[in-house]
Amino acid sequence: MGVADIRSLVLIATAIFLIAPVFLLAYVLFYNSRKKKHIEEKAQMKQAFETELIKAQAEVQEQTLQTIGADLHDNIGQLLSLISLNLNSIELTEDIAKAQKKIEASASLTLESIKELRLLGKLLHGDQLVIxxxxxxxxxxxxxxxxxxxxxxxxxxxxxxxxxxxxxxxxxxxxxxxxxxxxxxxxxxxxxxxxxxxxxxxxxxxxxxxxxxxxxxxxxxxxxxxxxxxxxxxxxxxxxxxxxxxxxxxxxxxxxxxxxx
Amino acid sequence: MLRLITLNVFVELVCFVVSVVCLNKDRSWPWHGMSLFLLLTCITEMLGVHFKLLYLADRAHARPNIWLYNGLLIFQALFITYVFERFINRYVRIRPVMIIGLLILATSYGYELYNHGIFIYNEITNTLMLITFVLYSLYYYYLLLKDENYINLNRSPEFWWVAGILFFYFGSTATNVFFDYLYPYHSPDVRYLSKTIFRGLNILLYGCWCYSFICKKWALQISEA
Missing domain, CATH: 3.30.565.10 (Histidine kinase-like ATPase, C-terminal domain)
Structure with missing residues (x-):
């Protein structure tokens, strides 16, 4: 083997042994930059999920308030009007039995209203509903x-x-x-x-x-x-x-x- | 004094100065020990040049400088293993493996000393050390790839320190293996090529280390701010 051959052999082998770490480092750096991108994407997704969560929470609250509004108007409002009518129609001079019937009906309507209000109270915890x-x-x-x-x-x-x-x-x-x-x-x-x-x-x-x-x-x-x-x-x-x-x-x-x- | 400053010594001195400038405020290990290790390397190299000149002037009475480099091998093995232990320990417990690695190196060192004395270079120990450090470097990069956390590697002191080791020890494999194999064919040309390759590898090693120290300084500045 001539001197020139030995020189070439050592040179080529060294070059290969140097290129290998270069590729390895390049791969580690490339993989790391992808890791960064992946972490950023995950953070973005987390952010989007949190935004969506807040939006969903707000919507649940809005829906609850709408339900409460409608119920106050259609149900409890009507019940209270009936109670008011009943109580107003009682005349102290009239027959006690008749007055008692009206009072009992009013008491029953009041209990119904309380039940409705309790249900509404539960709904009012709209955002805590899922707890x-x-x-x-x-x-x-x-x-x-x-x-x-x-x-x-x-x-x-x-x-x-x-x-x-x-x-x-x-x-x-x-x-x-x-x-x-x-x-x-x-x-x-x-x-x-x-x-x-x-x-x-x-x-x-x-x-x-x-x-x-x-x-x-x-x-x-x-x-x-x-x-x-x-x-x-x-x-x-x-x-x-x-x-x-x-x-x-x-x-x-x-x-x-x-x-x- | 100037005749002692060869290209290798110059590169090592530059790296030593950079380490002093960049790491003087850093009290964390292993960084705190870098300047000391580099100072030891510079002194050994300069003494090596000095003893080589004495030997070349009077071959009959002076001894070659090999014993110095055999001594340096001990510090290299201990310090570089320690640094790898600190870097890898963040991911997995590696100390028992490294102790076994050091024991193998110590056995080989003792065997070579017993066989041919201190005035012939401990080639087997050097080759084993080369393999060990390359394996540690590859394992470190493997753990880095596996780690789920993102690290800015462009400014990671550990990454560039290990890169220097990998370039130097992996790059010198060919020269170490082929050079010894082709020893009977040695000519001044081949010897010159080998020296040139080692100079290049030294520049790569200390270049990477210099950048690693600069990164460490940046990291320290950021943590202080």
Missing amino acids: NGLAASIEQLVLWISKADRFKVEYHVHGEAEEKNTAKDLIIFRIVQETVNNIVKHADASEIVIELTFLTDMVAVKISDNGVGFDVNSITANNKGMGLHNIYKRAMMAGGRAEIRSVPGSGSYVNIFVPYQ
Whole structure:
């Protein structure tokens, strides 16, 4: 082997042994910059989730206030008017038995008003609704809808949450609230079925009705269904997904799956 | 005095000065010991040049300077292992492995000293040290990749310090292996090439270390602000 060959051999080998660390360092630096990007994306997603959470909280509160407003006007207002009428119609000179009947009726109406006010009081804790857990908050919602006697509402809970996740509970509750609200407003349904299932690491909510249904594709394509868009978006924000199926004339089905740990 | 300042010594002195300027306020280990280690390296190198000149002037009475570098090997093995232990310990407990590594190096060192005395370079120990440090460097980078936290590596003192070690020890593999293998064919040309390669590797090593010390100073300034 000549001197020139040895020189070339040593030179090439050294170059290879130097290029290898260069590539390694370049890879570590490249991977690290991707790690930075990934962390930034995660932070952005977290920020978006938190924004969505605040929005959902505000919407739950707004919905609650609307319900309270309507109830004060339609229910408690009417009850109190009746009590007032009853009490005003009592004449001290009239028959005691008749007056007693009116007083008893007023007392009964007052008790009814107190019951209504208690229910309203519970609803007033709109933003704290989910503190008692998702199952309890949906139950509260079901109770409220059932009260109107307009719908037959079935509510089933399968399993139970091992640990509470208040943030996700709020998002899921808002989706359920929005879906139910849509059914009440647009579906012209007589039956609503809500099924809440706690799986090992997932929560599934199924909401169906026997209403008029709608064409999901045309509503989504025409960008009309802001409510539908919100359901999809919120389920995604919580790391899950939503499925909406409906055929005009045969009700609608909303399935929500959210990872839950 | 000036005749003692070869290119290698000059690069080491520059690195030593940078370490003093950048790390004088840093009381954290292992950074606090960098200047001391570099000072020791500079003194050894300068003494090495001095003894080499004496040997070249009077080969009959003077001894080669190899014993000095054999002595430096001990400090290199101990200090660099210690620095790696500090860096890697943030991710995993590595001390027992490093103690085993040092024991292997000590055994090899003792064996070589027993075999050929202090005036012949401990080549096996040097090669084992080379392999050990390259493995530590690769393991450090592996842990860095696995770490979920983001670190700005462009300004990470640890990253560039290890980069210097990896460049020097991995880059010198070819010269170490081939040079010894091709020893019978040595010519002044090949020896010159080997020296040139080592000069280049030294510049890379101390260049990376200088930048690492500057990064450490920046980090200290940021933490103080």
